Amino acid sequence: MxxxxxxxxxxxxxPRVLIVDAPGTVELRRAVEAELDRRGWPLAMSPADTDxxxxxxxPGPELAAAIDVLWSQIAQPRHRVDLRAATDLHHxxxxxxxxxGAAAPEEHVDGAVPARAGxxxxxxxxxxSGHExxxxSGHExxxxSGMAxxxxSGMAxxxxSGMAxxxxSGMAxxxxxxxxxxxxxxxxxxxxxxxxGLPMAETAPDRDGLAxxxxxxxxxxxxxxxxxxxLLRADLQGDVLTSARLSWVDATDDRGSPPGKVHPQRAALxxxxxxxxxxxxxxxxxxxxxxxxxxxxxxRSELATARRRAERVARRVRRSRAxxxxxxxxxxxxxxLGRTAGGDVLDRVRRWCDVASGGDVEAPASPTSLDEVAAVxxxxxxxxxxxxxxxxxxxxxxxxxxxxxxRA
Amino acid sequence: xxxTETAAAAWGVVPSALLVMGAALGLGWLVAAVDRVVxxxxxxxxxxxxxRSSVRxxxxxxxxxxxxxxxxxxxxxxxxPVLAVLSLAVVPIGGRTLWSTxxxxxxxxxxxxxxxxxxxxxxxxxxxxxxxxxxxxxLAQGLAYELPxxxxxxxxxxxxxxxxxxxxxxAQAGLWFVVSMPVAFVVFLASAAAFAFWGPxxxxxxxxxxxxxxxxxxxxxxxxxxxxxAIFLGATAAMAVALFLGGGxxxxxxxxVWQLLKTVAVVVALVWAGRRLPVxxxxxxxEVAWTVLVPVTLVQALVVAVLLLSxxxxx
Amino acid sequence: MLTDLSGWTVAAVVVLGVLSVAGGIAVFVVxxxxxxxxxxLASFLAVAGVLLAFDLVxxxxxxALMMTIEMAIMAVFMIMFMMNPAGLMPMTMVHNARGSAVTxxxxxxxxxxxIWTVDWPIGRTERPEDSTRxxxxxxxxxxxxxxxxxxxxxxxxxxxxxxxxxxxxxxDRFGADLAAKRPDxxxxxxxxR
Numbered sequence: 001m002x003x004x005x006x007x008x009x010x011x012x013x014x015p016r017v018l019i020v021d022a023p024g025t026v027e028l029r030r031a032v033e034a035e036l037d038r039r040g041w042p043l044a045m046s047p048a049d050t051d052x053x054x055x056x057x058x059p060g061p062e063l064a065a066a067i068d069v070l071w072s073q074i075a076q077p078r079h080r081v082d083l084r085a086a087t088d089l090h091h092x093x094x095x096x097x098x099x100x101g102a103a104a105p106e107e108h109v110d111g112a113v114p115a116r117a118g119x120x121x122x123x124x125x126x127x128x129s130g131h132e133x134x135x136x137s138g139h140e141x142x143x144x145s146g147m148a149x150x151x152x153s154g155m156a157x158x159x160x161s162g163m164a165x166x167x168x169s170g171m172a173x174x175x176x177x178x179x180x181x182x183x184x185x186x187x188x189x190x191x192x193x194x195x196x197g198l199p200m201a202e203t204a205p206d207r208d209g210l211a212x213x214x215x216x217x218x219x220x221x222x223x224x225x226x227x228x229x230x231l232l233r234a235d236l237q238g239d240v241l242t243s244a245r246l247s248w249v250d251a252t253d254d255r256g257s258p259p260g261k262v263h264p265q266r267a268a269l270x271x272x273x274x275x276x277x278x279x280x281x282x283x284x285x286x287x288x289x290x291x292x293x294x295x296x297x298x299x300r301s302e303l304a305t306a307r308r309r310a311e312r313v314a315r316r317v318r319r320s321r322a323x324x325x326x327x328x329x330x331x332x333x334x335x336x337l338g339r340t341a342g343g344d345v346l347d348r349v350r351r352w353c354d355v356a357s358g359g360d361v362e363a364p365a366s367p368t369s370l371d372e373v374a375a376v377x378x379x380x381x382x383x384x385x386x387x388x389x390x391x392x393x394x395x396x397x398x399x400x401x402x403x404x405x406x407r408a
Numbered sequence: 409x410x411x412t413e414t415a416a417a418a419w420g421v422v423p424s425a426l427l428v429m430g431a432a433l434g435l436g437w438l439v440a441a442v443d444r445v446v447x448x449x450x451x452x453x454x455x456x457x458x459x460r461s462s463v464r465x466x467x468x469x470x471x472x473x474x475x476x477x478x479x480x481x482x483x484x485x486x487x488x489p490v491l492a493v494l495s496l497a498v499v500p501i502g503g504r505t506l507w508s509t510x511x512x513x514x515x516x517x518x519x520x521x522x523x524x525x526x527x528x529x530x531x532x533x534x535x536x537x538x539x540x541x542x543x544x545x546x547l548a549q550g551l552a553y554e555l556p557x558x559x560x561x562x563x564x565x566x567x568x569x570x571x572x573x574x575x576x577x578x579a580q581a582g583l584w585f586v587v588s589m590p591v592a593f594v595v596f597l598a599s600a601a602a603f604a605f606w607g608p609x610x611x612x613x614x615x616x617x618x619x620x621x622x623x624x625x626x627x628x629x630x631x632x633x634x635x636x637x638a639i640f641l642g643a644t645a646a647m648a649v650a651l652f653l654g655g656g657x658x659x660x661x662x663x664x665v666w667q668l669l670k671t672v673a674v675v676v677a678l679v680w681a682g683r684r685l686p687v688x689x690x691x692x693x694x695e696v697a698w699t700v701l702v703p704v705t706l707v708q709a710l711v712v713a714v715l716l717l718s719x720x721x722x723x
Numbered sequence: 724m725l726t727d728l729s730g731w732t733v734a735a736v737v738v739l740g741v742l743s744v745a746g747g748i749a750v751f752v753v754x755x756x757x758x759x760x761x762x763x764l765a766s767f768l769a770v771a772g773v774l775l776a777f778d779l780v781x782x783x784x785x786x787a788l789m790m791t792i793e794m795a796i797m798a799v800f801m802i803m804f805m806m807n808p809a810g811l812m813p814m815t816m817v818h819n820a821r822g823s824a825v826t827x828x829x830x831x832x833x834x835x836x837x838i839w840t841v842d843w844p845i846g847r848t849e850r851p852e853d854s855t856r857x858x859x860x861x862x863x864x865x866x867x868x869x870x871x872x873x874x875x876x877x878x879x880x881x882x883x884x885x886x887x888x889x890x891x892x893x894x895d896r897f898g899a900d901l902a903a904k905r906p907d908x909x910x911x912x913x914x915x916r
Contacts, residue, residue: 011463040448040457045619046538048471048626051464075469075626217537224615239541278616280608280687282447322608322685326692329911379909382541383689386616480757509780510855518788524795525764532757532798547799554792571855695912 009101012077015051018044020067021228022057023250029056030270031086034293035093037286043277045224047073052096053080060250063229066221204235212237219382221249225277226386227394234377241385244377246370266292267393268355269310272317275349275390279323287313288356307358314357318350331376331388348391370394414508428506432493435642436635438672442679443638458638465631473534473624481533485629487526488636495519496643500573500650502664512573513561516647520557520603523640524550527605527612527621530633534624542620545690546612549602552697557599559705560592563712564651567721577655579721586652588715591708593652595701597678600644602693604637607682611690645674728777735776743769744831751824757798764794781855 017036021029032054036043044050047070055067071080079100081092204214219232234244269292276285291313294306317323327345343351354361373392377385419427440458448454472478498505498512509515524547531543565571567589568579576585586593602609605621613620622633649655649670656663658670715721728736746766750759767790774783851857862870896906 007463008467011460011467014457014460015464040450040454042448045615046623048624049619049622049630073471075471077468215537223618236537239544276686280610280614280616281685282615283449283683284686286447286449320686322688326686326689381691381910383611383614383616477755477757480761483761509784510853511781511784514781514784514788518784518791521788521791521795525761525791528795528798529757529761544799547795550795551792551799691910692912695914699914 008077009097012051012101013097014039014041015079015097015100016042016044016049017052017054018047018050018070018074018222019054019056020059020063020070020222022055022059022063023229025057026270028083028086030266030293030296031089032056032083033289035089037289037293039093043224048075050074051078051100053078055080055082057084062249063221066249070222204237223386225274225390227389230389230394232374232377232385232389236382239382241377241380241382244374244385246374246377246389248370263295264355265310265358266295268352269295269313271390271393272313272349272352272356275352275387276317278386278390279327281323284313284317284320287316291356311357314353318353323349327387330380330384331391333372333376333392345387345391352391414505418504424504424506427501428496429493431501431646432496432639432643435496435646435671435675436492436638438675439638439642439645439679440634442676443683446679446683462631462635465627465634468627468630470627470629471624473536476535477533480529482629484526484529484533485625485632488523488530489632489639490636491519491523491526492636492639492643495640496646498573499643499646500577500655500667501646502656502667505573508572508574511571513565513571513576517558517561520550521554523603530625531612531621536624538617538619538623539621541617542612542614542623545614545617546605546621548690548694549605549609549611552694553599553602553701556595556697556701556705557603559702559709560589560595560599561651563589563592563705563709566709566716567712569716569721573650576651577657580654581657584652584654584657588720589652589708589712591704592712593648595705595708596648596651597644597674600641600648601678601682604641604644606637606641607679608685608688609693610687611693614687616687641678642671642675645678646671648674732776736773739769739772739776743767743773747827751820760794760797764790767791767794779854781858 019029019032033043051074053067053071053074059067071078077100079096081096083089083092203212205212215236217234217236219234220226221229221231229249231247231249232241232244233247234241236242269288273285273288273292276282276288287309291306291310294302294309297303297306324346327349330345332344351361373389373394376388380388414424418424437458440461441455444454444457445451448457495516497507498509498515505512527546527550528543531539531541531546533539564576564585567585568576570576570579579585598609601607605612611620613622617623622630625633646667649667653670653674655670656665656667658666661669743766746762746764746769749762750766753759753762768787771783771786771790774780774786893901896908897903898907
């Protein structure tokens with residue numbers, strides 16, 4: 001038994017970490033990322049490949065509810081750490097490894113999840129209805145109630161409400177609508193009811209005018225390389241987004257980064273790091289994070305190394321023909337703020353690179369409102385939408401200007 | 409046609425099947441270890457990380473989603489590593505393949521095609537947007553890369569006058585095929601990476617869709633899919649060595665050592681080059697595959713056919 | 724005995740034959756598009772297994788290859804018209820289920836009756852060393868004209884079908900006088916044009 005315990009401890013010594021940063025924890029997040037990079041702990045992509053959930057700062061009520069959902073989706077063994085400050089970071093992470101590795105699986109089950117049957121739902125009316133009715137008995141490994149709320153809305157941002165039902169009107173609607181006749185709508189076979197509490201998908205004309213199933217999705221508030229707390233609600237047809245709307249969870253919570261003490265070069269590297277992560281270039285993202293962390297140093301030689309490193313990564317990204325080829329033409333922002341905010345994703349990437357290499361240039365301005373960004377997301381594919389969001393500096397002061405008519 | 413004995417005939421079915429399994433695990437570990445070293449920049453200690461991850465995933469709980477299609481989901485998950493190992497059955501190890509038919513190349517290609525179905529099922533099964541998006545990205549990519557891959561395999565088959573890997577090895581005794589078929593070689597490696605949805609072709613598991621087809625997998629399910637990918641990439645590297653780099657031929661050292669060295673070199677080169685690039689978005693890649701790679705590989709096959717008729721290859 | 728195949732081969736052929744029929748029936752029984760697609764694929768793979776048991780390796784592998792690709796393309800078309808993961812609501816895959824079931828059953832009966840009642844000639848020739856080579860020589864030799872006609876016919880059908888199905892033609896992409904330098908596409912591809 002001792003051997004297997006030690007094997008477990010060894011296996012869990014480099015856990016995969018999902019970071020959830022509450023507003024106002026920029027410096028803490030950077031410190032944590034630096035420490036994780038130093039230890040070689042990978043960043044998780046989704047709750048499914050998470051071992052440790054790191055919650056930074058004090059999340060507001062809606063984000064806290066989303067975190068609970070996330071937590072319920074993480075497979076055992078798992079551990080949650082709430083960090084308020086970076087002071088005893090090393091110690092806390094060591095403790096985390098011990099807690100993960102030492103505990104037998106049964107011990108995990110007890111302090112697992114706050115019961116969330118019928119709990120208040122996170123993030124503005126994400127639809128959890130019906131998740132309570134699940135029967136997990138058939139699944140091996142689903143041995144505790146904490147996993148029962150296996151819905152997706154927290155992390156992967158999936159609102160299942162539009163998705164699981166097999167919708168016959170999809171087929172029927174295709175047949176008729178493709179012939180240009182709208183009058184056949186009555187022929188659609190609507191099998192009322194739902195699956196596992198999820199209503200069926202509807203049909204709507206897509207970008208090319210064909211009738212296609214529509215899923216209502218909510219993407220966010222926690223995703224890799226995504227501004228935590230941002231929520232994208234849209235209709236999804238295939239992988240194309242329509243009627244996209246952006247909002248912040250806990251919108252009244254305006255603890256943004258305090259103005260005035262922003263280090264522009266570090267901010268640019270931070271932006272580049274998350275953008276490169278989304279663009280699927282993890283080595284460059286790692287270099288950008290590394291340079292960013294070095295720039296915070298007070299040591300002169302370390303600072304010089306970090307500057308060189310920043311220039312190198314900025315040059316590499318700027319000159320990358322592959323990146324230019326793959327992101328060019330996406331997300332043209334016609335900003336009222338003029339040239340520095342406009343252009344496509346590639347223009348913005350290059351401007352971030354200029355700032356990141358320490359050049360005396362103005363950082364790309366933040367869009368004035370989320371609506372401005374949401375308008376560009378219209379009709380884009382999911383991956384493009386992620387790139388566009390990652391290419392703009394969104395801060396929480398850039399709220400929706402329009403009234404939130406959609407909030408449930 | 410010289411009939412080379414298969415491994416199953418020479419060493420018995422069970423030992424040689426075990427050998428292939430061992431080779432599969434070794435190749436998978438090699439790919440994962442090199443990938444990790446390049447990815448984290450951590451150097452030599454990172455070579456143990458794939459083992460660590462595997463043990464961790466073995467102890468991890470499996471999860472499910474709301475209203476999944478469990479049958480097809482689990483079927484797809486199990487099929488990914490099985491197909492990767494089956495594709496290795498026609499790759500020569502120490503000069504012998506586990507089993508040999510007159511159509512080894514087509515067998516290899518068929519395993520790749522079956523992989524589409526498997527990966528699509530892994531994306532479809534969990535009933536989740538990101539996973540399904542990943543599954544469809546993989547289909548689009550696979551469709552676009554199937555034809556270039558087929559044509560580059562055909563070029564090899566034409567050059568050797570046989571679809572059997574053993575014959576292809578002996579046909580390269582004079583000159584490695586990579587010399588006369590450089591385009592086919594590059595396309596073969598690129599489409600192999602595309603089929604293993606890895607590196608610049610990793611859009612099906614991209615970070616922009618929270619891990620895509622793997623976004624809902626944990627525990628042994630994730631281990632199977634990740635291992636299958638790594639084995640598949642390793643198997644393709646080994647196949648590339650057999651098809652284009654003369655297999656075990658080389659001076660001084662014994663054949664198996666040469667083969668191992670070449671395979672390691674191809675894996676390292678593939679991983680190193682692949683990780684220098686960002687993920688290439690499928691909508692861009694697919695157009696290039698259809699409109700550039702298909703004609704280019706066709707021309708390559710034509711060149712090989714003309715060379716064959718002019719007596720360039722000693723068939 | 725009717726055949727010189729070994730007992731194992733006969734057993735494999737029987738089992739795989741039953742599996743392929745069962746897979747075919749499953750297409751009509753299951754109520755999700757994905758399951759129907761993959762039931763059909765399972766049926767085809769069982770047929771490929773039968774061919775493999777007969778030592779017709781090339782035909783077996785090509786059957787598996789082509790049918791898998793075909794089913795994958797079918798899955799692409801599924802997303803084009805509906806996106807419905809797991810598809811748990813009952814639905815049928817087939818239009819005119821009764822008609823197709825009757826047609827299938829009648830064909831099956833006719834073929835089976837034919838197979839068992841026709842007095843088949845007994846092959847006197849030796850089995851070829853390499854059936855793949857023999858097949859290749861037949862296709863590229865005596866049957867070349869047929870294969871070429873069929874191949875070009877199929878290809879032309881695919882192109883014609885695509886052209887007819889595409890709503891956007893070159894006038895939509897390049898303007899009424901085809902003068903535009905760059906096509907006006909909703910999603911640009913990877914080529915600089």
